[in-house]
Amino acid sequence: MSYRPERLAETIKKEFSAMLHHEIKDPRLGFVTITRVGVSSDLRTAKIHVSIYGSAEEQNATMEALSRAHGYIRSELGKRIRMRHTPDISFKLDTSVVQSIRVMELLKEINEGKEYTVND
Incomplete structure (x- = not known):
């Protein structure tokens, strides 16, 4: 089993985090958090999962900027990464943070004895 994809990720x-904070000066990329990076076993592709703070419009604008x-x-x-082939990167919006906040709100309502609804 190779740990190379994990190390590369x-x-x-x-x-990329250093680039976001110090070099890329696009104002649309202000509230981006990298949640995880997945690299394929052949090291040819990398998916960068990002969480974006803001409205749906701001999230769409940020994804477009990325x-x-x-x-x-x-x-x-x-x-920066000395490799023969740089992986092809793609960006994916990670909504798990928003979903976990919603779950926490529902649990809080249950603990307080309020009625709750699921919006799906």
Whole structure:
């Protein structure tokens, strides 16, 4: 069993996080959190899962900005991570944080004895 994809995922997460905070100056990328990075076993593709604070419109604008910066981000990662082939990256909106907040609110309502509804 190889740990290389896991190590590469952690490296990509660290380097991309540094890029977001120090180098990429797009105001739409202000409230982005990298929740996890998944790398394929052949190291050719990487999915970067991001959580974005804001409304649905702000989230869409941020995802669009990330999509547009795809080439720049990939080339910068290639410079920072010495590999023969830089993985092709894609971004996925991670809604697990929002879902967990909703679950916590429902549990709080149950503990307080209030009626609750599930909005799905």
